[in-house]
Amino acid sequence: MQNSVSEFLRLRQDADDGLLLRLLSEEPQDDTALYEAADAVRRTWYGDAVYLRGLIEFTNYCKNDCYYCGIRHGNTRAQRYRLTADEILDCAAEGYRLGYRTFVLQGGEDPYYTDERLCEIVSALHREHPDCAVTLSVGEKPRESYQAYFDAGARRYLLRHETADAAHYGRLHPASMSLENRKRCLFDLKEIGYQVGSGFMIGSPYQTPECLLRDIRFLQQLCPDMIGVGPYLTHPDTPFAGMPSGDLKRGLRILSMLRLLFPKALIPATTAFGTVAPDGRELALKAGANVVMPNLSPVRVRKLYSLYENKICTGEEAAECRGCLERRIASAGYQAVTSVGDPAGSAR
């Protein structure tokens, strides 16, 4: 991408549909200027800090059947697990010992974890680690449930919209799910007062440049605190088995564009980037990302949380995982930071 286009995006933090569609359609060649512009913007707001969030994948049961997901309800080959409340608290205690001050509880939409059970876990985490931020990523819920988790002490919520094009949404999800409800959830979360993370897959089946443009426009409407994107990766035990996965260069281009359009956003270098290329997360950091989420889940369940094939980082204990990521972050020219790490300019 030309220098002048990167500079235009940096200064305007927006562009018209025509320019965005061109950038989303063309095959990325040399995007060095774009990565450098994105990196300069992230350094303006965050310096060289890369925030670490301790991830606890506590259940791979899910009542939903998203066509792209390896732990969808209909995948009878998935070996299911749930962590007990004590196991979750043990993971957090180990994370705390390693210095983490943010925990992300992530799971499928598992009816076993009623609001009451989840609130108990969130309250206990909050009680034991009052200086930490508790993040939830447990899918679509009624507004009252989100309010109850907030009242129990959760302050951040991750829920990717996955695609903001209703027709595309219908090709990725069964008829029981809707883009309308996904959006309702995200706006409810914002209104309640959560720091909200959303995002989408890059290169998912049937995705067009117009879908990606809608994703950007929707994010501009939502103004999330965190934006998670990564290349779509195919899982063999889903209806999309055999569909091609997304590619690294397009993923990096879109990540950099998002940094220029949303200068203060927290943008993770996702595991999906590290799965499409051995140095994918380092490249994502250099292209504007400023968060990584090391895994704190017990090693015995890591491989079972298999959203897509060949997921990385399933073999190391939490401490090894942290050491490995810190080395990768340093090799890319940044510094791992374990503080709570609110978004720039946030008063929360």
Ligand code: SF4
């Ligand atoms: S993407 Fe999320 S909601 Fe959909 S099947 Fe997978 S875990 Fe469940």
